[in-house]
Amino acid sequence: MRKTLLESLTRGPLTEPAPPPDQAALAELAQSVDRAARARLGRSLSIREVDAGSCNGCELEIHALSNAFYDLERLGLRFVASPRHADVLLVTGPVTKNMREALLRTYNATPDPKWVVAVGACAADGGVFAGSYAVAGGVKDVVPVDLHIRGCPPSPTELLKGLLAVLTSANEKAHGG
Amino acid sequence: MTMILPRTTVTEEDWLQAVDRLAAGKCTLLGLWGDDGCVHMALLTGSDIAVLTYVCKVGTYPSVGARHPAAIRLERAIGSLFGFEAVGSPDTRPWLDLGFWDVKRPLGAQKPAREPTPYTFLPAEGEALHQIPVGPVHAGIIEPGHFRFTANGEHVVRLEQRLGYVHKGIESLMRGASLEQAAKLAARTSGDSTAAYSLAFAQAVEAAVEVKVPPRAVYLRALMAELERLANHFGDIGAICNDASFALMHAQTGILRERTLRAAQACFGHRLMMDAVVPGGVARDIAADGPSAVAALVAEVRKVFPRLIELYDSTASLQDRTVTTGIAKPEYAKSFGAGGYVGRASGRDFDARRAPGYAPYTELSFEVPVLQDGDVNARVWIRIREVDESLKLIDQILERLPAGAIAVPVEANGGTREGLALIEAFRGDVLVYVRLGEDGRIERCHLRDASWFQWPLLEVAIEGNIVADFPLCNKSFNCSYSGHDL
Ligand code: SF4
Numbered sequence: 007m008r009k010t011l012l013e014s015l016t017r018g019p020l021t022e023p024a025p026p027p028d029q030a031a032l033a034e035l036a037q038s039v040d041r042a043a044r045a046r047l048g049r050s051l052s053i054r055e056v057d058a059g060s061c062n063g064c065e066l067e068i069h070a071l072s073n074a075f076y077d078l079e080r081l082g083l084r085f086v087a088s089p090r091h092a093d094v095l096l097v098t099g100p101v102t103k104n105m106r107e108a109l110l111r112t113y114n115a116t117p118d119p120k121w122v123v124a125v126g127a128c129a130a131d132g133g134v135f136a137g138s139y140a141v142a143g144g145v146k147d148v149v150p151v152d153l154h155i156r157g158c159p160p161s162p163t164e165l166l167k168g169l170l171a172v173l174t175s176a177n178e179k180a181h182g183g
Numbered sequence: 184m185t186m187i188l189p190r191t192t193v194t195e196e197d198w199l200q201a202v203d204r205l206a207a208g209k210c211t212l213l214g215l216w217g218d219d220g221c222v223h224m225a226l227l228t229g230s231d232i233a234v235l236t237y238v239c240k241v242g243t244y245p246s247v248g249a250r251h252p253a254a255i256r257l258e259r260a261i262g263s264l265f266g267f268e269a270v271g272s273p274d275t276r277p278w279l280d281l282g283f284w285d286v287k288r289p290l291g292a293q294k295p296a297r298e299p300t301p302y303t304f305l306p307a308e309g310e311a312l313h314q315i316p317v318g319p320v321h322a323g324i325i326e327p328g329h330f331r332f333t334a335n336g337e338h339v340v341r342l343e344q345r346l347g348y349v350h351k352g353i354e355s356l357m358r359g360a361s362l363e364q365a366a367k368l369a370a371r372t373s374g375d376s377t378a379a380y381s382l383a384f385a386q387a388v389e390a391a392v393e394v395k396v397p398p399r400a401v402y403l404r405a406l407m408a409e410l411e412r413l414a415n416h417f418g419d420i421g422a423i424c425n426d427a428s429f430a431l432m433h434a435q436t437g438i439l440r441e442r443t444l445r446a447a448q449a450c451f452g453h454r455l456m457m458d459a460v461v462p463g464g465v466a467r468d469i470a471a472d473g474p475s476a477v478a479a480l481v482a483e484v485r486k487v488f489p490r491l492i493e494l495y496d497s498t499a500s501l502q503d504r505t506v507t508t509g510i511a512k513p514e515y516a517k518s519f520g521a522g523g524y525v526g527r528a529s530g531r532d533f534d535a536r537r538a539p540g541y542a543p544y545t546e547l548s549f550e551v552p553v554l555q556d557g558d559v560n561a562r563v564w565i566r567i568r569e570v571d572e573s574l575k576l577i578d579q580i581l582e583r584l585p586a587g588a589i590a591v592p593v594e595a596n597g598g599t600r601e602g603l604a605l606i607e608a609f610r611g612d613v614l615v616y617v618r619l620g621e622d623g624r625i626e627r628c629h630l631r632d633a634s635w636f637q638w639p640l641l642e643v644a645i646e647g648n649i650v651a652d653f654p655l656c657n658k659s660f661n662c663s664y665s666g667h668d669l
Binding site: 055056057058059060061062063064065066067068069070072073074075085087088099100102103104105106107108111112133134135137138139140141158159161 | 322323351355356364434440441457
């Protein structure tokens with residue numbers, strides 16, 4: 007009984023008759039992210055996410071990267087719990103004054119070479135929250151940023167594209183360029 | 184529910200009488216917030232909302248929290264943001280202000296912040312007790328907050344939360360904002376509830392300026408709200424099971440969540456439907472193929488979801504973790520006025536869509552599930568049942584979707600006006616108070632997330648549980664940090 011249940015589940019949603027139009031492009035993109043990660047680092051890319059003041063919308067789409075449609079893990083990209091094991095800090099939100107110190111601490115705990123990716127309109131320059139007494143600004147106002155991924159929030163596809171871009175640009179940094 | 188406010192400015196005696204009624208459980212606290220020279224308190228009696236105003240002549244007001252604990256954090260926030268003192272309050276420590284701002288009382292009579300005052304956590308007394316501080320940055324992809332556990336071996340004796348890390352100063356940015364800017368801010372109060380917040384803000388404004396939204400917009404708003412509820416409930420059910428070491432469910436509900444977001448994208452051009460609800464109506468009409476995308480989603484969920492529920496129910500290892508874990512007692516849910524699945528899993532029969540109620544829900548049929556157990560399992564089951572109800576609502580919405588305009592212009596200028604709205608977000612009721620000035624700009628806007636009355640319950644629900652069960656309990660509450668911190 008239990009077995010059939012499990013089988014029917016996996017058969018159900020995962021065997022779509024035809025993938026949505028962007029699905030093929032997505033797979034291709036994801037594969038190039040994976041290839042790039044292995045080529046540059048010789049292993050999978052470890053990502054530490056830091057919410058520095060987000061509305062949590064960006065987190066939802068970062069979470070979505072792990073679902074079966076984008077399947078980050080399968081591609082050798084993984085989220086890690088500690089900054090000490092991270093290659094990339096994925097930072098969201100305007101940096102609130104209340105989070106500035108915590109972000110700096112996380113940044114300093116991440117070994118070099120490291121890349122900081124600022125995710126979302128808020129992370130770029132504070133977005134709609136810029137100018138508040140409680141906001142320090144965008145991520146670049148607190149730690150050096152290698153790449154911005156725009157959007158409010160950026161879609162999972164845009165996030166994957168951004169990760170690919172950071173790997174390409176990271177090449178120089180990693181190989182002493 | 185929307186109302187044009189006749190707020191009542193009350194005497195100290197009336198204020199204290201309201202506090203009596205709260206303490207006696209005769210009414211429910213919906214909100215308590217500061218304003219220029221005064222504080223407002225929103226109360227729910229039956230399905231009626233009343234707003235009382237107390238003028239803080241000498242910068243003080245009689246504490247509500249002194250007799251009604253649900254008000255304590257709200258009063259601490261008023262103290263930190265406005266500087267008004269709640270006389271008689273049992274806890275006057277700052278809240279939201281963690282000592283990093285350049286100003287003190289940013290919404291009141293500002294003064295420069297010098298040295299941050301040290302914050303004292305509640306003391307842990309007893310021989311075998313030890314403290315475990317966690318956060319603000321956590322291991323997973325979750326919002327930041329600080330949790331301090333006092334434990335006896337593996338068991339939690341007390342949890343104390345310290346929140347405010349994602350405080351963005353939304354209510355200060357609201358001041359003087361145009362309607363358009365303000366709507367954007369409201370939509371970004373808690374991204375997971377963006378449709379609900381946009382709706383709450385829009386309804387408060389529409390109440391203030393007495394504008395009637397076209398029926399088509401009313402129905403489209405409800406469609407968005409139900410899609411948002413579905414997406415979040417799928418995400419939550421999966422995440423809770425994941426924390427109970429059952430990843431398969433997480434994978435399956437993740438697919439349903441993604442399909443829901445794609446349907447939202449197909450209908451309204453944005454996966455989370457951000458800025459899709461605006462004062463006066465909706466920003467854009469549903470795409471021509473939107474209804475069929477939603478119908479396909481509903482069919483898919485009806486096919487897959489029952490099997491997932493069966494799986495949830497028949498997996499003993501899962502039940503072991505969720506049943507009797509993290510119990511929020513019904514008396515707390517009642518006295519804190521905890522909304523959403525937290526309240527309904529603990530016997531509190533309240534849903535703002537039904538009462539006070541607002542269109543189109545007043546014309547649609549749906550049930551409000553209520554359970555008594557108050558454990559993680561009950562909070563999962565409320566979500567499961569609400570998924571079914573949302574599907575039924577979506578059927579009705581698609582069937583009845585009226586033709587016609589999707590928005591009316593909102594003329595905000597013309598005297599000071601104010602309005603209030605209470606909207607059922609996926610997590611619980613969101614209260615929005617708005618006051619527009621002569622120039623049509625925002626004078627004051629207060630947004631109260633459901634989390635304000637749920638976070639404190641999590642503190643008690645975890646007591647006596649093992650520390651290792653905290654992530655699971657926390658996930659089953661899924662309170663908003665951003666919505667709370669503002
Ligand atoms: S970019 Fe948008 S979704 Fe991301 S944190 Fe800012 S407001 Fe939220």
